[in-house]
Amino acid sequence: MAGGLVALLDDVAALAKLAAASVDDVGAAAGRASVKATGVVIDDTAVTPQYVHGVNANRELPMIRKIATGSLRNKIVFILPAVLLLSQFLPWLLTPLLMLGGTYLCYEGAEKIWERFGPHHEEVEQAAPVTTIGPEQERTMVSGAIRTDFILSGEIMVIALNEITDEAFLSRAVILLVVAVAITALVYGVVALIVKMDDVGLALTERASTFSQRVGHAMVKGMPRLLAVISVVGTAAMLWVGGHILLVGVDDLGWHVVYDAVHHVEEAAAEAVTTGGGVLGWLVNTTASALIGLVWGAIVVAIMHVIPRRRAAAPSH
DSSP: OHHHHHHHHHHHHHHHHHHHHHHHHHHHHHHHHHHHTHHHHHHHHHHGGGGGTTOOHHHHHHHHHHHHHHHHHIIIIIIHHHHHHHHHHOGGGHHHHHHHHHHHHHHHHHHHHHHHHSTTHHHHHTOOOOOOOOHHHHHHHHHHHHHHHHHHHHHHHHHHHHTSTTSOHHHHHHHHHHHHHHHHHHHHHHHHHHHHHHHHHHHHHTSSOHHHHHHHHHHHHHHHHHHHHHHHHHHHHHHHHHHHHHHHHHHHTTOOHHHHHHHHHHHHHHHHOSSSHHHHHHHHHHHHHHHHHHHHHHHHHIIIIIHHHHHHHSOOO
């Protein structure tokens, strides 16, 4: 009896170790998958605050909560089953879908640059913000944010899936579920902090402490700068991630010229210095990916906006 009990306890301990290892593996895989989706995550974080810009302070967090709920529903109810079925039955479609998502990222990044420096950027900058909205407008804004999130969430999940294609079906499902929940919590938690930062700053300015007042004024003044920095970083991340997806995708599809050229320069840069060669090589690869993303995105922007606009402006004979 004692021997049987010891054997049972050994089995339980072994199962516990296996379960712990599985949790660690899931966590590590989810972490790798999430890192690969960084560019889209930053873009999602940068885009969402605009949907509550100018809204009454007491409606900001409820709106963010609704958008976050819609985002989680997008990922878990619609996108997760679709990408799992895709990976199980049509895995060859993963690379083309990734490249399609990469093209969208490049287009978004290049379009943001076009809007910032193009001929119509002054009109965009001078646009008056919304000051008050009614319930119907709020529902419209939340629905628009959730629709935009669907595209970004789809890219996040496909990018994450591409990092775990060697895992078993159940493991893929669990890892993607962890990624969906973790990224949604991260994005909308940060968004909530960003949109409430000025309110917290204003509250601090009303305190008796001189230090608190200084911190409050700094937070209020820093809000526009923070949003500007997030926007720039998000644009750069979109070009980098989108360009890298295209770079790797064309190599996977059999066209190795561009990938081999970038890889050769990356190795040469890494070997050219005695210390920090890995970092320098990474910078070369990242810069090349961003340039590829910018060029490809500019082509798509020209096709979607510039050429049709010029044709419309051309006088008819």
